[in-house]
Amino acid sequence: MSPSLADVTRGRILFGGDYNPEQWPEETWHEDVRLMKEAGVNSVTLGVFSWSRLEPEPGAREFGWLDRLMDLLHEHGVGVVLATPTASPPPWMGRLHPDTLPRDADGRVEWWGGRQHFSHSSATYRRYAAAITEDLAARYAGHPALTMWHINNEYCTFDHGDEAAAAFRRWLREKYGTLDALNSAWGTDFWSQGYDTWDGILPPRRPHYMKNPGQVLDFRRFTSDMLLECCTAERDIVRRHTPHLPVTTNFMPLWTGQDGWRWAREEDVVSVDLYPDPRDPLGAQRGALVQDLTRSQARGPWMLMEQAAGPVNWRGVNHPKPRGLNRLWSFQAVARGADAVCYFQWRQSRQGAEKFHSGMVSHAGPEGRTFQEVKRLGADLARVADQVSGTRITADVAILHDWHSWWAGDHEGRLSTRVDYPEVLTAWHRALWEAHLTADFAHPEDDLSGYRLVVVPQLYLLTDSALANLLAYTREGGTLVCGFLTGVVDEDDRVRPGGMDARLRELFGIRTLHEWWPLDAGETVACEGFRGTLWSEEIEPAPGAAETVPYRGGELDGLPAVLRRDRAWYLSTLPEPDALRSLLAGIAAGAGVRPVLDGLPHGVEAVRRGDLLFLLNHGREPVTVPVPGTHRELLDGTDVTDTVTLGRYGVAVLRS
Structure with missing residues (x-):
């Protein structure tokens, strides 16, 4: 059995954060561990951005400072999540090996001086990354402070350079086998794009006009796969040295660049970085969405790897958290399945690009409000840890989500740039959250039999397997609710005949989908009992086959805004928030799904x-x-x- 988060927590909630002691003189380290003990910190992450300190020149190794730090933390009862430092190569790598630097879609080099400046396809980068990972793992495998491995950090690099182009061609040859199959999948008869040689294929660099959407979709898939290759290569090295320790890498919230379902299968611990805006009135709901998604990827307890104790530094205006909000949002994560509550970072930096990003110990020092609230949170987490750690959440509702569908629907030639997939997903999750209905997320090909209600906010791309899965779910008595623009294309982004898969049209009682009618900013459409936003559709229902809620007025007067056939519902618009909440709550009640608690006050x-x-x-x-x-x-x-x-x-x- 693979190691897990439970092997590290052992009835505790991990509490701590990223620790960057190389930014401080060593005398500060002793003050740090004293304050960590005072705050109840039991885990810190080391080495995330330490590559140039560990390898100041090619092949050199400077481990002495890390030896002393690991020993010091162990002496004070603080466990270490040790990171491979490969997210930010030292400047010497880009200077000596320009092939390690990524290029954007315009061919511009992304230089050193920031972070994540590596080409995922560079053999040179991968060789250096493997070497530093090997030496770290060999040196610290037996250290008693080591509890877990953290690979790289927030994988997010896209690369359109020559080495990535060669890797893209290899990836495509493995996927398609022949140029005929590739040309068919990409629809290259359009605009005379047919390829006669593999060498003619490039990443989707900037063209004169729109890019081929099939090419862009495959490039997103390729990028996710290449980054995952980098991650698993380092994972396999540390596993060889420490098979008893779990391995993680941290996701960003609902990040577009990785197929999160596939990545999660390669991790022992699923972790995420979460930074809702404290001024966002929907910040708590957005946090809950990411927490529910991460718990679902983990299929159990998960790790909040990073959050902010106060302000961040990358919004236009960076507001602090009001008194008590940090504690509230931390407990929200625990409530939704987290067994680790951690921060970026322990001590707020005095220099560098993130010196105004908060830390558990802020510039105000240990007497500041931030640290005092951190201390209180540490004590509170300790009070509940033994009764919550390792426990699970049961949900009767599943929200279907798929990165490939998101990628396909995000192409340049779509009917409305106002249709933003994450915001549609957020709207549906918000409706369930406000109705106090706990929801898991699931892949559309997952086993759905354990859920009373399955909702599909939008799955523009559905594979044949996913379609068969949805049909089987409804045949077996499940209740299904789908939003607009679902089932439009197959896995190659090829529009299905009729503009929606025929099996779905039959399921919902749709005879003909005549036209899509996207709505302008500020425009709504009247429906019986509510107003629709963002989108509408000209749908002809099958005679006598569906119960409908009609549009009222305008071009679509009398046509269905909502259709229902048996236990399958289809929404051809996005109802305003109160209406969507009421509609989903009513459908859920009919499916036997009850709120967590009745009579809850607002908020x-x-x-x-x-x-x-x-x-x-x-x-x-x-x-x-x-x-x-x-x-x-x-x-x-x-x-x-x-x-x-x-x-x-x-x-x-x-x-x-």
Whole structure:
């Protein structure tokens, strides 16, 4: 059995963050470990951006400082998640080996001086990355502080250079076998793009006009695969030295560049970096979406690898977190399955590009509000850790999501650039979140039999296997709700006859999909009982086959905005938020799905994890929450009966 997060937590919640001690004199390290102990920190991540310190010139190794640090942390009871430093090669690599530098779609070199300046296809980069990983793993495999490996950091590099072009051609030959198959998949008869030799194929560099969408789709697939090759090569090295230790790499929230389902299968621990905007009124919901997706990728407990204790430094205006919000959002992650709550970073940097990105110890020092709140959070997590760590969340609802569908639907020639896949996904998740319906995410080819309700916000691309899976799910009694622009193309981005797969049209009771009618910014369409936004469709229902909610007025007057046939629903528009919430809540109730808790005040989130009920007040005013019966409140050790009061950004963890 592969090692897991449970092998590291052992009944605890990991608490800590990225630690970059090479930015500080060694006398600061002793102050750091003292403050870590004071705050309840039990885990730090080392070495994420330390390559130039570890290998200051080609082939050199400077491990002495890391030896002393690992020993110091172990002496103070702090475990180490040791990173391979390969996200940011030293300047000497790009200077001596220009082939390691990526190029953008215009052919411009991405130079050293920032980070992630590596070509995933460069044999030279891969050789140096393997060498430093090998030496790190060999040196620290037996160190008692080492608890987990962290590979690279936030893989996000695209490369259109010559070495990537050669790798792209190899990838395509393996996938298609023949040029005829590739030309068919890419539809190269359009605009005279037919290829007569593999050597003529390039990454989708900047053309005179629109790029071939099939080429772009495959390039996204290729990029995800090349980055994964880099990751698994380093993973395999550290596994060889420490087969008993789990390995992770950190995802970015709903990042477009990686097929997250495939990547998650290659990790022992699934981790994510999460930075909702504290000024965003939907920040908590956006956080919940990422948490639900990460838990679903992990198929159990997961790791919050990075969050901010205060402001970040990469938005136009970077606001701090108001008092209590850091604690609230940290507990939201735990409620939704996290067994690790960590930050970027431990001590706020005094120099460099991220010196205004917050740390657990801010520029104000240990007396500052940030560190005082971190201390409180560490103590609170310790109070509940033994009762929450390793427990799971059961959901009756699945939201289907697929990166390949996202990539295909994001091409230049689409009907509306206003249709942004992540925002559509967010709208549907928000409706369920506000209805207090806990949802998993699932791949469209996953086994869906354990869910009472499956929702498909938008899957523009559906494979034949995915279509068969949805049909089987409904035949076996499941309730399915699909949003617009679903089932339009096959896996090669080829439009299916009729503009929607015929099997789906039959399922929903659609005779003909005549036209798509995208809506302009600020434009809505009247429907019976609500208004639709973003999109509408000219649909002719099959006679007597479907129950409909019609459009009212305009070109689509009387045609169906919502169709239902048996347990299959289709929404040809995006209802406004209240209407979508009401519609999905009603469908869920009909499918036997109940809210986590009834009678919740506005702004209160409720999540069940194992035997515990988490209550989270996302408002600034105190609220009283009905909780029938008597419960133990684990954070303050009191008993509550029938009601619990939550203060500003308040949290309660109840055991019945």
